[in-house]
Amino acid sequence: MAINLEVNNLRISFRTNNGKVQAVRDISFKLEQGKTLAIVGESGSGKSVTSKAILGILAGNSIIEGGEIIFDGRDLLKIDEEEMYRIRGDKIAMIFQDPLSSLNPIVKIGKQITEAMLLKNKASRRESRKDFNSLLALLQAQMIADCGASSEARIKELTSTFNSFCVEANKLENAYNHAANTVADLLTDVEDVQFKASKNQKLDGKALLREYANKLKTIKEPFFTAKFTERMAAVSAELLAARKYTAEKNALGLPESVLNAITQLENLLRDMQEQPRPNFFRIGFYAMKHPGEDLTGRDMDKLNEEALAYLNENFMNEFIALQERGVAYSHRQSVDKKKLVLEALKEGKAYFSGELKSAGAMKYAKSLADLVDASIDRLEIVKDGVAYTFRTSLNSAISRYFAAVAFNPKEEARFERQTKKHDALVAKGKNVEWKVVPKSLHDLDALKNQIVSVLERLEKKYQDDVVATVDYHQRCIEIIDYLKEKASKVVYKVTKAMAKERAIKLMEEVGISEARMRFNQYPFEFSGGMRQRIVIAIALSADPEVLICDEPTTALDVTIQAQILELINKLKNERNLSVIFITHDLGVVANMADDIAVMYAGKIIEYGTADDVFYDPRHPYTWALLSAMPDLDTKEKLDAIPGTPPDMRYPPAGDAFALRNKYAMQIDFEQQPPMFEISETHRAATWLLHPDAPKVEIPKAITDRIARMKKAGGAENG
């Protein structure tokens, strides 16, 4: 499964008037493509801070103390605002808790939904053009480098041909798609009206017929309509003729003649929809070579095949053969350089294990990263995260080490000073209310090991790469597909009218009825659940890859909550979205979460699949969360968690939950528990999992509930 987003050792603090609050303390997780990760914890546990860090919208007084958030081969904590601007909302979108405060009250919701589409389209066309050109140029350079100067002219000719027919083909395709979409929309409209008429609802037949006739006229794309021109004219005339009927006032349903005309229209639309689709990538080349020839009326299946043969014969075979040489050349070069990098890494490991000086280490890291950058095969379409993020990972590991070197003596001094003061006051017999904040020193050796482990990770990757065999033909196909996709984005121009249609579709998709009418309303005209749907529609309008939901249902009541959860789940499956779902209520995530991370006081204390966490919880805090809420069969007194979360200005030395934990042992107050692996997918940070720990019974409320669930047939495997 492809990893979409990766958070490693993230630590975030906030500077406040009363000292530094440690909001997130060293958390790591991975988000897979198309999966939902639920982050559960009470307020102040750092779950929202984590999501805001991913989106780069932390408050001004925040300090990112370390860690990395890797998305699309980049570390989101290191990139500048300009680059973040392209990712935020576009690749990663967020749904906030309060739907009213995340909508602009004085802008109609239609405009708010289309805004992102129009903006994004402009940027995406520019970007795609840049990507397309740079990859094609790179490919051309590699081909020329391998084949020599003699074939340079031919190669340049071929690439420029490719460039122009790609764009040409996509223009044709775009127009075709637009027509196809109009037909599909019209068809759903027609079906809707037929349904309403069959239920004897009140309908304005004359207006409908006129609207349909007008819409039919707007479908003009010749590839799409070529075989239907006569029928379209006939149906159009019939629709207009059917308007001449006299209806009683307040008549229900539609008269027979009107229904007949509409059925005719429906049949026509269905036939149009079912016609074979031209393959424009092939036809584009043919059309370019044969200007003036009318292809629109031809049999599409036959034309597709002919055009393919023509394309292969006159262009593709030669192009791919050359391309393969270019790709192979690029790969060979890269392998040679990777071998050099492997040598350098060996040296580097020795260097970083030894005594380090700040300036020297930084310089060394830079030269190493330059080497790695040069060794990357840029013709690889799938970017591998390790090499691309090598520079930022190495830099952050080194700077973390030197920050700790500088910090430790200061912390020692502070601790000594404070202890002295405290002891002096106690010696004077005063009642001292404050406590000495325990020492929190960084483990320098561990940090140094982290630097080396960055090198090791790359070394392992490159060792595999050097010996791996590559299917050059496959890679050529990948490159062509990539270029095709980019080219289609270049010509895909969104107009305001198209954006409106898409917005209305999106509104219907998220379950807003009468979307066309509501398009022009203001946010205050909607109820809470509807507003949250609009926020979701806005988040989806830019087609994000990752959706972060920050307590999207907390402000809503049960039925609406269920609807919104179902909606997010449905959209996730349809669009293969990766979702991060943040909530304080474990109960709501059982339905949608694939993985669950339970957070407490800035740390992930239990991590596992939904089944792991619900059927086999291991951390006392998870137990407490599960037993604190009544379900429909609860009769006995609830196991409330006593007390409140710790003050994160003075994070406790041991397990943060120890103070509220009735299972706490002495060691819980002294030392932080490590993550114990329970199974491949399940881990928890509690000393209870240590082999020497005494056996502890899970609270009865939970064992009872799990037993009940098993009985109900829910947990066959649990």
Place this chain on the structure above:
Amino acid sequence: MAENNREVLLKVENLCQYFGRTKAVDDVSFEVYKGEVFGLVGESGCGKTTTGRSIIKLYDITSGSIYYKGRRIAAGTKSFKNEIAAKKKEIRELSKSGSPDASEKIAACKERIAELSREIVAAKADHKKAGIVTDIQMIFQDPISSLDGRMTVKEIIAEGLVIQGMKDKKLIEEKVYQILETVGLVREHAGRYPHEFSGGQRQRIGIARAIIMNPELLIADEPISALDVSIQAQVINLLNELRDTLDLTVLFIAHDLSVVKYFSDRIGVMYYGHLVELASSDELFAHPTHPYTKSLLSAIPLPDPHLEKKRERIQYNPLAEHDYSVEEPTLREITPGHFVRCNSVEEQKYREEMGL
């Protein structure tokens, strides 16, 4: 059922509360027995909070009556006044028109006006006789906005006593300390301000303020919705303890059905200003009858991934479910103690569904 012999503490009769054209609460009637917890559930905007607020007269009700221990404590006179104004207008028009039977009609109108005026006077007298009812207290949803940030905890809790004319500062202080301990706070908290407390502690202050008046009826308006899960359990446990030790009757308004089920003896389900179903909590969950109740119950999230993935939510569409073109629905008793809003066709259907 035994409930028939129990003492009725609060009786709401045909309560209507209109805001302009919006019928927030429309013809709601129910009884709350002494010592029970009566849960009121429904989605936001269905009028459950308005009902609660109308009972303690935060709103002047449009029509209907509210009885507390058999005394009428609130009566809707707004509808009477509107009718009087309409009749007076009619009289003016009639006298202008000079038609032959005008004088007769005018007499009828005048009689009606006199009747309505007597009703209004009676209602006012009832109000006076009822005095200030301190037996009913309310806990509000949002513990942040319902506490005055400029008052110390002591002042907030003691305010009710002071208003009631208690002057002995020592006695007040003693009572405040005692109440603080009852709700699980400590004496030292009395001098602090609300912003120094966490959400759960603030809600405890809200509860302390309500119970210091020794109420018999506590109206809890979504007391836990704004709290974290771990804190919610603390507050529910506290309310449960108080209910036993102080012998409280509670009108519990919430939208979280698991909590309502856990906490309440009887439950009323509201939908768009109407009470659609009323039954004991076990009965309601075992035999939900009204389609809206069914849809509401099917939406409860369960902490069980396998069951959750199989769960199918029942949609409720009032237009498709009910046909009220022939007969308007009323609240009818299907089985003893189990009321459903339906008309006679539906009543028959529901009875059959229950196997009667």
